Amino acid sequence: MFDIAVIGGGTVGVTISLDLISRGFSVVLIEKNRGLGLETNAKSLGLIQGGLTYLKSNRRLVKASSFDVWLLKNMFPDLLKKQEFVIPIFDWSKHSLWQWDGYLSEYDKIAETRMLPPHSILNKQEVLKKIPNLNSDAKGGAVFYEWKVEPIKFLREILLRATVQNQKTKFTIAANQKVLGFSKDSNGNIISVNCNNMHGDIFWPVRLVINAGGPWSPQIAKLAEVELMLRPTKGTSIFIQGMPFSYGLITFDKNGKYISILPLFEEQKTLIGPTNSDISQEIYDNPGKAMASAEEQEELLKVFNAISRSKYEKENIVGAQCGLRPQLCHTGVKPENISHDFAILDHQKDGVPNFCSVVGGKLSVLMRMGKETGDFVEKKFGRAPDWRLPALPNCDDKTKQLIISGYKKKFARNHWWISGFAFTSLWAKIRLIVPVIRAFLRRKKGEKQ
Numbered sequence: 001m002f003d004i005a006v007i008g009g010g011t012v013g014v015t016i017s018l019d020l021i022s023r024g025f026s027v028v029l030i031e032k033n034r035g036l037g038l039e040t041n042a043k044s045l046g047l048i049q050g051g052l053t054y055l056k057s058n059r060r061l062v063k064a065s066s067f068d069v070w071l072l073k074n075m076f077p078d079l080l081k082k083q084e085f086v087i088p089i090f091d092w093s094k095h096s097l098w099q100w101d102g103y104l105s106e107y108d109k110i111a112e113t114r115m116l117p118p119h120s121i122l123n124k125q126e127v128l129k130k131i132p133n134l135n136s137d138a139k140g141g142a143v144f145y146e147w148k149v150e151p152i153k154f155l156r157e158i159l160l161r162a163t164v165q166n167q168k169t170k171f172t173i174a175a176n177q178k179v180l181g182f183s184k185d186s187n188g189n190i191i192s193v194n195c196n197n198m199h200g201d202i203f204w205p206v207r208l209v210i211n212a213g214g215p216w217s218p219q220i221a222k223l224a225e226v227e228l229m230l231r232p233t234k235g236t237s238i239f240i241q242g243m244p245f246s247y248g249l250i251t252f253d254k255n256g257k258y259i260s261i262l263p264l265f266e267e268q269k270t271l272i273g274p275t276n277s278d279i280s281q282e283i284y285d286n287p288g289k290a291m292a293s294a295e296e297q298e299e300l301l302k303v304f305n306a307i308s309r310s311k312y313e314k315e316n317i318v319g320a321q322c323g324l325r326p327q328l329c330h331t332g333v334k335p336e337n338i339s340h341d342f343a344i345l346d347h348q349k350d351g352v353p354n355f356c357s358v359v360g361g362k363l364s365v366l367m368r369m370g371k372e373t374g375d376f377v378e379k380k381f382g383r384a385p386d387w388r389l390p391a392l393p394n395c396d397d398k399t400k401q402l403i404i405s406g407y408k409k410k411f412a413r414n415h416w417w418i419s420g421f422a423f424t425s426l427w428a429k430i431r432l433i434v435p436v437i438r439a440f441l442r443r444k445k446g447e448k449q
C-alpha cells in the first residue's frame, strides 16, 4: 500500500512526487511511457522565466514565478543555463524600441529575483553588428535574459537527486504502465489504481490519488467518474538545419504571438516556434493525435524569413513537433490570455474524496506547485504542513476563479468578466504606462544630447 499514487510522469507529476517524498509520504509515480517527461515536457522550450508575456496580464504571477526561478537556480545552479534573447525592431513591429525599453525596465524590476543581468537597448548599427544575419531594415533591438534547461534531462536530474536525498522513503516509478481505471469503496474513495502493461493487469492500492496527466487529465478524471475541463492550446515548432543566428531572437506572428528563434548548438539546428492555437474536440479527446500541420509550419517559416537575411524554403525544414499546453479552462478569452498558473482541484466535491488533479504547471512554477500540493496533501492526511524551504510569495491569481470542474461550467461561460480576470489584466496594463513614458522621456533626452 502506498500513501499516494501520482498519475503522469511529466513536469507536474515528477515535481509533485519529489515534494511528497521529501515530506515522508510513500509514492508510486505511474507513467504510461517507458521514460519520464516524454510528452508535453519534451515539447517545451525549457525556458524558466519570470514571464515577460504575463507582464500585461498578471504582475503577481511574474513576481511569484521569478521567486520560483530564484529558488530553482539556488537548488540546481548547474542545470539552469543563461539564455540571451534579442527582440529586433522593424518599421512593422507593433511596439517601438522605447516601448520595449519601458516594458523590460519594469520586467527587470518585478522579476529581479531571477538573478539575471538587466536588459539593454541596441541601436541599428549595434544590433546589425551583433546579429549580422538580421534583415538590414532592423531599426534596433532590445536584449534581455532568461534561464533555460534541457527539459527531459532536467526532470531526470532533479528526480535522481531527490531520490538520493530521500532514500528512506518508499518511492516507486511504475513506468510503461497505463492507468485504465480505479476501484472504489462504498464511500466513493479510490482504493486502487488499475493499470496495464505488456505483462497484464497491475493494481496499486493507495490512500490518495493525484491526477497529473497533463493534456490527458480530463480522460484520467473520467475514469474516476469526475468531469474535469481544460483549455489546452497547441504549440507547434519547426527545426531548420544550421544556425543562422547565434543568439535567441523573439519575433511575432501575424496575431502578435511571441515566436522564439533558438539556436540549438549541440544539434546544430534552429528551433522556430511555438505557435499558440485552440484545438478541436477530436484532439482534446485524443491528445496523442496532435500533429504539426503544414500551414503552421509554413507560417513559422514566414515569420522567420521576415526578419532573416538568408531566406529558407519548406525543403529546409528538417523536423517539426507539437504539444498541448494543459492550461486551466477559461472560456471567453483568447488563447494568449489564458492563465499560465497551475491549480489544485480537490475532487471531494465531485464525490471522490481521495482524488485530486493538479493542472497547468510549468517550469517556472515548480517550487510553488510542489509546496502547495504538498501542503494540500498534508491537510488531507490531517497533518500540519511541513515546508522546509523559504516562504514563497502568494500568487493570488484571480484568473483561477475561472477554473471549471464540472459544476462551474455554466457560471464561467456566462460570467468570466466578473471573475477578476478583466480587472487583473487591466490593472497590469495601467501599471505599464509609467515605465513606458519614462523610457520615452529617456529616449527624447538622449536625442537632444
Ligand SMILES: Cc1cc2nc3c(=O)[nH]c(=O)nc-3n(C[C@H](O)[C@H](O)[C@H](O)COP(=O)(O)OP(=O)(O)OC[C@H]3O[C@@H](n4cnc5c(N)ncnc54)[C@H](O)[C@@H]3O)c2cc1C
Pocket: 007, 008, 009, 010, 011, 012, 013, 030, 031, 032, 033, 036, 037, 038, 039, 040, 041, 042, 043, 044, 045, 046, 047, 048, 049, 177, 178, 179, 180, 212, 213, 214, 215, 216, 220, 234, 235, 236, 237, 274, 322, 323, 324, 325, 326, 359, 360, 361, 362, 363, 364
Ligand atoms: C510547445 C510548447 C512549449 C512550451 N514551452 C515552455 C517553456 O519554455 N517553459 C515552460 O515552463 N513551459 C513550457 N511549456 C509548458 C509546459 O511544457 C507544460 O505546461 C508542462 O510540460 C505540462 O506538464 P504536465 O506534467 O502537466 O504534462 P506532461 O508533461 O504531458 O505529462 C503528463 C504525463 O502523463 C502521462 N499520462 C497520460 N495519461 C496517462 C495514463 N492513462 N496513465 C499513465 N500516464 C499517463 C503522459 O504520458 C505524460 O508523461 C510549453 C508547452 C508547449 C506545448
